[in-house]
Amino acid sequence: MEKKFMTGNEAIAESAIQAGCRHFFGYPITPQSEIPEYMSKRLPEVGGIYLQAESEVAAINMLFGAAGAGARVMTSSSSPGISLMQEGISYMVGAQLPCVIVNIMRGGPGLGGIQPSQSDYFQATKGGGHGDYHLLVLAPHTVQEAVSLTMEAFDLADKYRNPVLVLGDGYIGQMMEPVEFKEATSSKLPPKEWTLTGAKGRPPNLVKSLYLDPEALEKHNLEINRKIQEMIAKEVRVETYQTDDAEVIIAAYGTVARIAKTAIKVLREKGVKVGMVRPITVFPFPYDTFRKMADRVGKFLVVEMSLGQMVEDVRLGSCGKANIRFYGRTGGVVPSYDEIVAETEKFVKEVC
C-alpha cells in the first residue's frame, strides 16, 4: 500500500476506521481536535456516525451505549477532557464494555497548557477512575506506530471486554510523517452475545456495573482482575534498543523515546555505551525487561515529559539493583536530545 503523509491525529482517526470503527463520539480539545474533525468528514463516507457530544462526560457515556449495543467505538481527547471521562471509563470497565480511548496528552494540572506532556501517566496506568481496575495502555512513539497500535487496540478491547487507552502526546498528534495502512488482520474474537439489540427470541440482556451484594461484587471484581492478570501475562510489549553492550540504559516512552534515539546515536558516536528500554505498553508495564536488564546494567536514566511518573515503575522493575536517575521537563517543555546527551554523560561519569 502506498504511503500517506499525515499528522498523528489524522492517522489515528484513519486507522480506527480501517479497524472497523464506525461510531465516534467526542468533544473538541487542543491538541487533538483533528481527530474529531477527520472523523466528522470521513465517517459519513463509510456509512458511519460522527456525533459531537455536549461534553466529554456525555461522549464517554455515548461510548457506553454504543459499545453495549455491540459497535466498535472510539473517542479521543486530551488531558483535561480525559479527566472528565474517568467516571464513564470506570463504568465501562465495570460493565465489561470494549472501547478505544485516545489521550493526546497536554500539560496539566488543571487547564494547564496545550503543549505536549506525559503527565497523565499515573492516571492512565494506575486507574484514573474509582474501583479495582486497569486499562490496557498503548504508547506509540511514531505516527506509524500510532497507526498499528490504534488498529490493534480495537481487537484488544474486544478480546478483554475492557477499554484500551492509546496514550500519545501533543507531538504524536501534531507531527506529520509518512504512514502506511496495512490491512486489518482479523483475529479470532469471541462473539458478542451480551449486547443489547432487543430481546427477540432470547431472555433480556443487561449491561450494568451495579452489584449490591458484596459477595457478588467481589466475584465480579475477581473476574475483571482475572482479565487484568491475563493482560499482564500476555500483552506486555517493549522495545529494547542497542542494549547488548550498554553500560547505561535510558528508559523512555512515546515522543521522549523518539528523541532519546537521536541522543543515543550522538552518545554512541562519542563512545558512550548507551541503550534504551522503551515500554510500548505502559500497562501492563515491562517489569521483567527492567529486572533482567538490572542484572547486568547498573545505571538507568528515566526521561519523561513529566516530573517523574514512570520512574516509580522502573524502580519497581529494577528490584533495587540499578542506580536510577530521573531527568524530565514539564508543563509542555519537550526535552531536546542534547539535554538527554548531557544528562547521560553526567550520569555515566558518576561513581555510584
Next chain:
Amino acid sequence: MKVELEKVFERPRALRPVMTHYCPGCGHGIAHRLVAEVLDELRIREKTVGVAPVGCSVLLYNYLDVDMYEAAHGRAPAVATGCKRVHPELVVFTYQGDGDFASIGTAEAVHVAARGEKITTIFINNAIYGMTGGQMAPTTLIGQKTTTSPMGRIPERAGYPIRMAELLSTLDGAAYIARVAVNNAKHIIHAKKAIKKAFETQIKGLGYSMVEVLSQCPTNWRMTPVEAVKWVEEKMVPYYPLGEFKVPKEG
C-alpha cells in the same frame, strides 16, 4: 363442567412477575406498569432497549422484561444516544428520576432534546431524593421540608424548583413533551396516553419525546399513601401544571 372465563385483566408481558422493592404507596410501580402496557400494546417489547438511572428505580431492569442498561447518574440520555445511533431500528427509552434528569444530568437532558434524538424519556418527579433517604431535589417545592432543607426549601438559599417539561419544550428537537401524574385513576389513564404518544413519536422518527410523571413518595414525604396522593394534587400540580407542552407537528 368447564367454565370458560373471559380474561379481562392480566400482567403485561413486558412486566416481570416479581415483587418490586418499592415502598407502599410509591408511584414507580404504576409508572413501570404503564410503560410495560404501552410496550405490549405497541408490540415493541422485543425491539426495545431501556436505560435505568441511579436512584430508586436503578433496579428497573429487574422489573421490565426488555434489554437494559444501568447508566451512571444523569448519563442515561447519553447512553441511550449511543445505543440508538448504533441501532436506529430499536426503540430506546430512559427512565429517570428528578436527581438524575433535573440535577446531575441536566446537560445530557437538554442536549438529547436539542439534538432531537429519537429516544423517549420517562421522567419521574417526586420532588425528593428517595433512594438516599429524603434529601432536597431540584424539584423540591418552596417551603418543602427534606433532610437537607429541614426548615423547608428557602429560595434565597436553595433556589427554585425546576420545571423540566416547560424548559425542554422550548427546544426545536423536542417533538413531544407532556406532564402527567399517577396520583388517581383519571390521571393514570391520561399518563398512559401520554406515554404511548411519546413512544409513538419515537417510532415515527419525529424527534425527542419526554413525559414528566408527578409521582408520590409517602416514605420520604413522611406521609401516609393517602395523604401523599392528595399532596400531589394540592401542592405539586399547581406548581407543575399537567398537560401537553409540545406535540408533533403532524398531529
